[in-house]
Amino acid sequence: MADGARRATMTTVARALGVSPSTVSNAYNRPDQLSADLRARVLATAARLGYAGPDPVARTLRHGRTGAIGLVYDEPLSFSFTDPAAVLCLRGVAAACERHAVGLTLVPRLPAGAPDLVGTALVDGLVLYCLPADDDRLRVARERGLPVVAVDSPRPPLAPAVTVDDRGGARAAARHLLDLGHRRVAVVAERLAADGWEGTAPRARQDANPYDGTRERLAGYRDAWEAAGLDWDAVRVEERAPYGRDAGRRAARDLLADRPTAVLAMSDELALGVLDAAAARGLRVPGDLSVVGFDDTPSAAAAGLTTVAQPHLEKGAAAARLLLDLPGGAAAPPPLPTRLVVRTSTAAS
Amino acid sequence: MADGARRATMTTVARALGVSPSTVSNAYNRPDQLSADLRARVLATAARLGYAGPDPVARTLRHGRTGAIGLVYDEPLSFSFTDPAAVLCLRGVAAACERHAVGLTLVPRLPAGAPDLVGTALVDGLVLYCLPADDDRLRVARERGLPVVAVDSPRPPLAPAVTVDDRGGARAAARHLLDLGHRRVAVVAERLAADGWEGTAPRARQDANPYDGTRERLAGYRDAWEAAGLDWDAVRVEERAPYGRDAGRRAARDLLADRPTAVLAMSDELALGVLDAAAARGLRVPGDLSVVGFDDTPSAAAAGLTTVAQPHLEKGAAAARLLLDLPGGAAAPPPLPTRLVVRTSTAAS
């Protein structure tokens, strides 16, 4: 079995057996097109020569189908496995891939300057997760002619997308605090632009946010505020990057100096950071401070956080289905619902 | 820009410009092989025709390199995002992929009968994670001529692998309990075969376990036991499947009837389940019951679990590097170290 020669190919097998390549092809792809006997001989010869079946790449070139979809993410790849909300969404995507028997290719973001893998990944379509509206990778994917579907930004008409009622959820969260009598409320935000800036985000920055999900959340908070006849511009929106629990801690450390009675965190990870900071400062939650998150991740639930639930798994699965169900591309579903989940991190002011 | 015709190809662009296809190819792959002016014209024409650059599949066929590695896992894909230890390992793999600018394709396990995606995934190599020693997919990958590297089973000589000193770690865990004076100890095990069986695993089953990682762990416990002159076969090894925190709960519910003073759980997820069951039964940990886990996952740390740490990230990264560093395949590294981490879930008997 020493193979000094090149790897066996369909032609090799065909020649060894004195048949034509198409017969060997048929042995693999259309068993009914040849006698059982010949087929058995083909397979036996293939085994003897160490031929493992049609080369997937060549077959893909012929068929134009790779059997995988790609996932593009705005953070380092390892983040896909770090952020609880991302993990849930990915689980949904992965489950759908499994059902459709296609692979899921995580497409890494490369250091600027490197030729983008979005342009070369061997996939039949791409899920764009949490990209800013003007991200170049959207354009590259489009030019390749690949079907794309965005999740958590960008939205139509920029790209077909699975959307979530972020705004409604955020509105409910803010109204909840207002109903409890809170008026001195601060917001902890993740990045509102790709520039790594940190600080108290002015209104212009809030509105120019290219990440649709978070822009909508902020808009939802504001809706509730203005519906109550209050001045949104008086609400401090403290932005931190990079995203994560620590960002929440750091934002809260600054914010708490203002002695707010409540904090709206734009995600549960940030909210957990706020809880950390509150504890470090000796504040009781919800006695001294109410905190509302967003996402309803498992650890938020464990911490008793009041938050806004969204169907993460369904969101991911819907995105994958959009790519996989109808090759042409089905219509995007209506916005998925969000729901306020009241736990023990909020109380009357 | 209405494209009634077929998608533009290299030849299309060449013809539109009256040059040869190879010139267009050079414009993309060897800018130095043609005048800057001609190159600019080629690129402009390409843009005008909506040609997005060389087709990745065709290029792959030519070059024989896909630019991605695959990851194969013995559980449903979504599990990769559920199990904390798997997530950590995957993060390591993903980080290495990112550094090498290659994609990471998660290859789903299909319902039995379906043509296996391991045979057709467009990848340059495969990481086999937690497969049983006799898994068919190892053979399929080999026949394709793909480089493979196993993590957490199978081990050499079955396959090149990144190994961890599971046995040493388990030995330390068991010795820790013995040192504390525990003698009535029970083990909670995840699956010791792929058959879905549950119950008290007899010795034969323990030894035939095709999952190397867990077989080694069990062997490590036994080492310590026998070194202390005790009879391993008197130790109850309670096996549950499928794997997860709930499995730990259910195993512990049965086990605790024997009134052990300590439990060795073969993973932190199982250990957390044991803690749940102990709490439900009104047992204090470590007062009434000591518990030791394995893996040192974040939630284990948060729960104050005494456990065995292993370098998950490094394990995953090393596996990916083995595939990516030297195309030929480097030598596997020596077993990665494990380390007993004593927290507050263990005390003297």
Added chain:
DNA sequence: CTGAAAGCGCTAACAT
């Protein structure tokens, strides 16, 4: 600096 020609390995009409 540019072009012609020969495949990479496979599949699907279309014969026979």
Added chain:
DNA sequence: ATGTTAGCGCTTTCAG
């Protein structure tokens, strides 16, 4: 039931 032929789209010697 089996073989012939013509590509899928690209890259790459090798000539000019």
